Amino acid sequence: MKAKEPFFWVSISCGLIIMIFILLPLVEMLTAPSLSMITQTIQDKEVVRSIWLSIYTAGLAALFAFIFGTPLAYILARTSFPGKRLVESIIDLPIVIPHPVVGIAILSVAGKNHWIGQLFSEFGIRIMGSVTGIVTVLTFVGLPFYVNAVKNGFENISPRLENVSRSLGASMVATFFRITFPLARRSMLIGIIMCSARAISEFGAVVVVAYHPMIAPVLIYERFEGYGLRYSQPVAVWLVTICLVLFLMLRILTLKTGKTS
Amino acid sequence: MIKTEALHIQLGEFRLRNINISIGRNEFFVLMGPTGTGKTVLLEAIAGLIAVQKGAIWIDGEKVDTLSPEKRGVGIVYQDYSLFPHMTVKENITYGLRYHAKKKATAKDRFVNLVKELNLQHLLNRFPTNLSGGENQRVSLARALMIEPLVLLLDEPLSALDPRFREEIRESLKTLHKNSETTFLMVTHDFAEALSLADRAAVMNNGSIEQTGAVEEIFRKPKSTFVADFVGMKNFFAVKFAGNQARVNGLEFDVGGIPSGNCTYIAIRPEDIVLSKEKLHSSMRNSFAGIVTGLVDRGLYYEVWIESAGTPFKATVTKRSLVELGLREGIQIYLSFKATALHFF
Numbered sequence: 001m002k003a004k005e006p007f008f009w010v011s012i013s014c015g016l017i018i019m020i021f022i023l024l025p026l027v028e029m030l031t032a033p034s035l036s037m038i039t040q041t042i043q044d045k046e047v048v049r050s051i052w053l054s055i056y057t058a059g060l061a062a063l064f065a066f067i068f069g070t071p072l073a074y075i076l077a078r079t080s081f082p083g084k085r086l087v088e089s090i091i092d093l094p095i096v097i098p099h100p101v102v103g104i105a106i107l108s109v110a111g112k113n114h115w116i117g118q119l120f121s122e123f124g125i126r127i128m129g130s131v132t133g134i135v136t137v138l139t140f141v142g143l144p145f146y147v148n149a150v151k152n153g154f155e156n157i158s159p160r161l162e163n164v165s166r167s168l169g170a171s172m173v174a175t176f177f178r179i180t181f182p183l184a185r186r187s188m189l190i191g192i193i194m195c196s197a198r199a200i201s202e203f204g205a206v207v208v209v210a211y212h213p214m215i216a217p218v219l220i221y222e223r224f225e226g227y228g229l230r231y232s233q234p235v236a237v238w239l240v241t242i243c244l245v246l247f248l249m250l251r252i253l254t255l256k257t258g259k260t261s
Numbered sequence: 262m263i264k265t266e267a268l269h270i271q272l273g274e275f276r277l278r279n280i281n282i283s284i285g286r287n288e289f290f291v292l293m294g295p296t297g298t299g300k301t302v303l304l305e306a307i308a309g310l311i312a313v314q315k316g317a318i319w320i321d322g323e324k325v326d327t328l329s330p331e332k333r334g335v336g337i338v339y340q341d342y343s344l345f346p347h348m349t350v351k352e353n354i355t356y357g358l359r360y361h362a363k364k365k366a367t368a369k370d371r372f373v374n375l376v377k378e379l380n381l382q383h384l385l386n387r388f389p390t391n392l393s394g395g396e397n398q399r400v401s402l403a404r405a406l407m408i409e410p411l412v413l414l415l416d417e418p419l420s421a422l423d424p425r426f427r428e429e430i431r432e433s434l435k436t437l438h439k440n441s442e443t444t445f446l447m448v449t450h451d452f453a454e455a456l457s458l459a460d461r462a463a464v465m466n467n468g469s470i471e472q473t474g475a476v477e478e479i480f481r482k483p484k485s486t487f488v489a490d491f492v493g494m495k496n497f498f499a500v501k502f503a504g505n506q507a508r509v510n511g512l513e514f515d516v517g518g519i520p521s522g523n524c525t526y527i528a529i530r531p532e533d534i535v536l537s538k539e540k541l542h543s544s545m546r547n548s549f550a551g552i553v554t555g556l557v558d559r560g561l562y563y564e565v566w567i568e569s570a571g572t573p574f575k576a577t578v579t580k581r582s583l584v585e586l587g588l589r590e591g592i593q594i595y596l597s598f599k600a601t602a603l604h605f606f
Contacts, residue, residue, distance in 0.1 A: 158343060160341065161345060163305070163308070163343070164404075165345075165356070166309075166310070166329070166330040166331045167330055167335055167336055167337045167410075168336070168356055168405075168408060170331055170356075170360055171329075179345060
């Protein structure tokens, strides 16, 4: 593409418009509250509690995705079986379902009218309005991001490495932990970050299942509804800063993978 | 050492049919055939990495069909080296040791010998990604031989290498084989590799074995037109026999006796055809005039295409004789060959 062609300038302008469209509202919001308001907000116990709740429920969601998603991702990357496409589509479902619907769907299983909900309540597990509920929802929406990232990671590891390892005497389990796992570590880390970033930003599904205890997005919404824009902004600044840090980590990690492989 | 009996393997579109091979202890056996005939599939089946539908595999007298790969004592070296990228050269080589308790006692000596033999001293602490192809393949060999496998499977170990490294690894393979008890089974699509390395060989085509035997024998007496073509026979003709004469298109060949069996094809190696400007008066009883229709530069030699009475021949000459004979397209030339240079199918 030559610099003087009109097409070049059209492409550049479109790119610029998108940059501005994404960055302008974010920068505007981040710079709107004064420094004193920001420092004041972080001393507000309710804010700290909600942000901490957001982080650790998202972290737990990522942990569950890691424990249950890793073997599934491995199977999807290494084998082909009838119905594999279907399984892959099912994994992707939480991405396309509207968020409040996710919350309602989970409640319809965990509620009193369903035997699973009754079983849960017999064991003293409560989904509605509890941390357990929040983690359940966040795991639900975050799982596809983890599974897909790690599946790609496994696919990029040659099965021949595993073959060689087995021929050298290592069992399947030993091979997984000495070869496959270390080589997929980076993609697992990316998967965990993607999954928790997605979980931290979830609002619609959480608000249906658990308004209280309040995660950060719900608190921001409540402040906005109750006191207006000025009072929701500082909380948003803190949440966005945390999300940005996560995003930055992700970018750095993906850039590194690009270099070595 | 290795024996397969009526082996059938189906893998997606791939099909191996009725594979029977038998390889002796410490033999260097080569499995040849063009790309895509299922040689690698057979290797991986022997290693236990691919399921076998029918038939049986024995290694060292033990039936191993249901044995998992790590229990078969079979090492494998791939064309793409398949070194563990997150481990140093030293860690790669010693990877298998912890699973072979009995072999630990002699491990140190073996490590020193392998490192010396394969010239790896200066690479031990480096990572595979920073090594050349030849170096990688040497590490891969050391890693496989470190645990003294009963059988070493080599999947086109020379194909991905530059010619100069290829020579080097080929020599290493020879010495390693000589100095170890391990049986070598190598897959290749290059007949020249087989000639220089193997004791015996099998030629595979389209999922089944066409011929098994000593490499020299396969080279000299190919049993089918496919094998003949594979080992470099270029001149193939449909033939009809009448007494001592064999009729190919418009030419009559003196074949020096009627071959036994029902032969319908005749073949001559390009290098067995002698070219001359005048008709030769020698012991070669087959001599024909032809027109040069093409000259192909093959690097070390030229391939000359000649047409004689509607029959296309291919002969090879050195660059020097090309000049001496004044060969160029369109000129007339005489081609001669002995009756014993003819092969029948």
